[in-house]
Amino acid sequence: xxxxxxxxxxxxxxxxxxxxxxxxxxxxxxxxxxxxxxxxxxxxxxxxxxxxxxxxxxxxxxxxxxxxxxxxxxxxxxxxxxxxxxxxxxxxxxxxxxxxxxxxxxxxxxxxxxxxxxxxxxxxxxxxxxxxxxxxxxxxxxxxxxxxxxxxxxxxxxxxxxxxxxxxxxxxxxxxxxxxxxxxxxxxxxxxxxxxxx
Amino acid sequence: xxxxxxxxxxxxxxxxxxxxxxxxxxxxxxxxxxxxxxxxxxxxxxxxxxxxxxxxxxxxxxxxxxxxxxxxxxxxxxxxxxxxxxxxxxxxxxxxxxxxxxxxxxxxxxxxxxxxxxxxxxxxxxxxxxxxxxxxxxxxxxxxxxxxxxxxxxxxxxxxxxxxxxxxxxxxxxxxxxxxxxxxxxxxxxxxxxxxxx
Ligand SMILES: [Mn+2]
Ligand SMILES: [Mn+2]
Ligand SMILES: [Mn+2]
Ligand SMILES: [Mn+2]
Numbered sequence: 001x002x003x004x005x006x007x008x009x010x011x012x013x014x015x016x017x018x019x020x021x022x023x024x025x026x027x028x029x030x031x032x033x034x035x036x037x038x039x040x041x042x043x044x045x046x047x048x049x050x051x052x053x054x055x056x057x058x059x060x061x062x063x064x065x066x067x068x069x070x071x072x073x074x075x076x077x078x079x080x081x082x083x084x085x086x087x088x089x090x091x092x093x094x095x096x097x098x099x100x101x102x103x104x105x106x107x108x109x110x111x112x113x114x115x116x117x118x119x120x121x122x123x124x125x126x127x128x129x130x131x132x133x134x135x136x137x138x139x140x141x142x143x144x145x146x147x148x149x150x151x152x153x154x155x156x157x158x159x160x161x162x163x164x165x166x167x168x169x170x171x172x173x174x175x176x177x178x179x180x181x182x183x184x185x186x187x188x189x190x191x192x193x194x195x196x197x198x
Numbered sequence: 199x200x201x202x203x204x205x206x207x208x209x210x211x212x213x214x215x216x217x218x219x220x221x222x223x224x225x226x227x228x229x230x231x232x233x234x235x236x237x238x239x240x241x242x243x244x245x246x247x248x249x250x251x252x253x254x255x256x257x258x259x260x261x262x263x264x265x266x267x268x269x270x271x272x273x274x275x276x277x278x279x280x281x282x283x284x285x286x287x288x289x290x291x292x293x294x295x296x297x298x299x300x301x302x303x304x305x306x307x308x309x310x311x312x313x314x315x316x317x318x319x320x321x322x323x324x325x326x327x328x329x330x331x332x333x334x335x336x337x338x339x340x341x342x343x344x345x346x347x348x349x350x351x352x353x354x355x356x357x358x359x360x361x362x363x364x365x366x367x368x369x370x371x372x373x374x375x376x377x378x379x380x381x382x383x384x385x386x387x388x389x390x391x392x393x394x395x396x
Contacts, residue, residue, distance in 0.1 A: 100309065101302045108297050108313035115306035129327045 004034045004092065005061065005068050007083065008119075009076035012038045014046045014148035014188075018141035019074035019119040020058060022134075023095055026123065027072065029132050034072065037061045039083055045188025049144035052180070053137040053173065065089045075119040078102040095122050117155065117162035120145035124165035139172035147181040148188070201231045202290065203259065203266050205281065206317075207274035210236045212244045212346035212386075216339035217272035217317040218256060220332075221293055224321065225270065227330050232270065235259045237281055243386025247342035250378070251335040251371065263287050273317040276300040293320050315353065315360035318343035322363035337370035345379040346386070 006024040008016020017038055024036035036058045042050065050057055064071050065088040072093035079086050079102050093110040097119050114122050120142040127134050134142070146166045150158040153166070170177045204222040206214020215236055222234035234256045240248065248255055262269050263286040270291035277284050277300050291308040295317050312320050318340040325332050332340070344364045348356040351364070368375045 097306055099303045099305050099307065100298070103302075104299045105297045108295055109311065110313060111298065111309050111311040113307060113309040115308060 002033070002070070003068055004032060004070045004072055005064050006034050006036045006072040006074065006093075007039055007058075007061070007064075008074045009081040010039045010083075012040055012042055012046065013075075014043075014049055014141075014184075015118045015120055015145035016075040017042055017046045017058065018049070018138075018145035019095065019123055021055075022120060022123045022127075022138050022142050023072055023074050023093070025135065025138050026127060026130065026132060027093070030130070035059075043188065044190050045148060045184055046144075048184050048187035049141060052144075052175075052184075053140035055137050055141065074123075077113075095119055095126070097122055115159075117153075117158045118146045118149035120149075121159075121162045121165045124169065125161070134169070134172055136173055139169045140175065143169035143173050143175070143177070143180075144184055147177070147184060152178070152181045152185065200268070201233065201266055202268045202270055203262050204232050204234045204270040204272065204291075205237055205256075205259070205262075206272045207279040208237045208281075210238055210240055210244065211273075212241075212247055212339075212382075213316045213318055213343035214273040215240055215244045215256065216247070216343035217293065217321055219253075220318060220321045220325075220336050220340050221270055221272050221291070223333065223336050224325060224328065224330060225291070228328070233257075241386065242388050243346060243382060244342075246382050246385035247339055250342075250373075250382075251338035253335050253339065272321075275311075293317055293324070295320055313357075315351075315356045316344045316347035318347075319357075319360045319363045322367065323359070332367070332370055334371055337367045338373065341367035341371050341373070341375070341378075342382055345375070345382060350376070350379045350383065 006020045008020050020036040024034045027034045038058045038060055042057045063085045064083045065085045070090040070092045074095045077094055077096050077100055091105050096113040097116050143166055146162050150162055166177055204218045206218050218234040222232045225232045236256045236258055240255045261283045262281045263283045268288040268290045272293050275292055275294050275298055289303050294311040295314050341364055344360050348360055
């Protein structure tokens with residue numbers, strides 16, 4: 001099977017990045033040959049999370065079709081939010097938690113979306129169903145993604161499944177949700193780059 | 199939670215009908231209030247299957263919005279193949295095995311598609327994941343749907359998962375796949391309505 005790239009939306013957030021790493025690992029366990037990449041430099045919050053779990057940021061790509069024939073999308077489906085040449089590659093998998101819009105395929109595909117707080121929560125369910133163990137670092141990134149998208153379970157999109165997933169992932173990752181989560185959100189909100197007027 | 203209708207495409211085939219009955223039962227087990235319906239009279243093959251398992255055909259509807267606010271789609275997603283007023287209702291769930299095209303939603307939804315031989319095979323996986331027992335009649339209709347869409351595993355869309363699902367469903371339904379399948383396909387191909395010229 002030829003190699004596939006796995007990525008989230010442009011201007012990657014922690015869910016776009018963490019869900020790509022998570023789906024890539026899961027797919028590789030199932031026999032696919034994939035690499036998680038990002039469509040732009042990771043933000044400060046994501047960099048904090050990667051650093052905390054001793055991981056390096058996925059490689060940034062500008063185009064997909066120059067490297068592969070086929071891709072997997074996470075945390076988005078709209079072509080306008082995707083890689084610039086999305087219309088030129090085959091989309092074999094999507095794992096998402098958004099509405100479907102500006103999206104179509106030529107062939108049948110694997111599409112898994114649920115109205116949950118984060119794409120990483122959908123992935124947590126997929127790991128449970130597959131009985132595949134989540135490595136510590138991947139669990140840390142999935143937890144970070146859920147905390148980021150739900151603002152520590154304060155956003156109205158938060159569901160009981162997001163909270164259950166976060167609890168399980170925190171125990172694998174070996175962190176306290178509240179204290180780690182606040183540190184991560186603070187790192188993302190770091191104002192040092194901003195002028196006093198902001 | 200208000201009632202939802204569950205249906206497959208226009209000109210219903212055995213998968214459109216069987217998958218609607220299957221998803222409706224599964225959703226009701228999970229606390230939803232749903233009714234499986236069809237977008238036209240069932241064909242001879244489907245009628246044979248329903249009769250074999252002692253079931254009555256789902257009710258035919260012309261419109262959905264006159265009865266409910268929200269619907270679940272099976273075995274299709276393209277609006278052009280769906281109920282006439284599909285744009286006026288909320289689509290909360292889709293279970294399918296086709297490409298995605300001519301489809302969009304205003305809100306996040308549950309969408310589950312896999313490139314398998316039948317929507318009923320995707321549903322069989324969902325029952326496995328939920329640990330919900332499949333009733334004998336529903337199993338019979340899901341088996342019939344898989345046999346119909348894969349032409350008894352001869353179609354190039356057939357996967358090992360379709361064969362595994364069919365084997366499990368046949369044991370629940372209490373039929374022999376080959377002999378039941380041939381009888382069902384023959385009933386669908388019944389030429390008694392057709393002129394000699396055909
Ligand atoms: Mn995102
Ligand atoms: Mn997200
Ligand atoms: Mn069909
Ligand atoms: Mn079908």
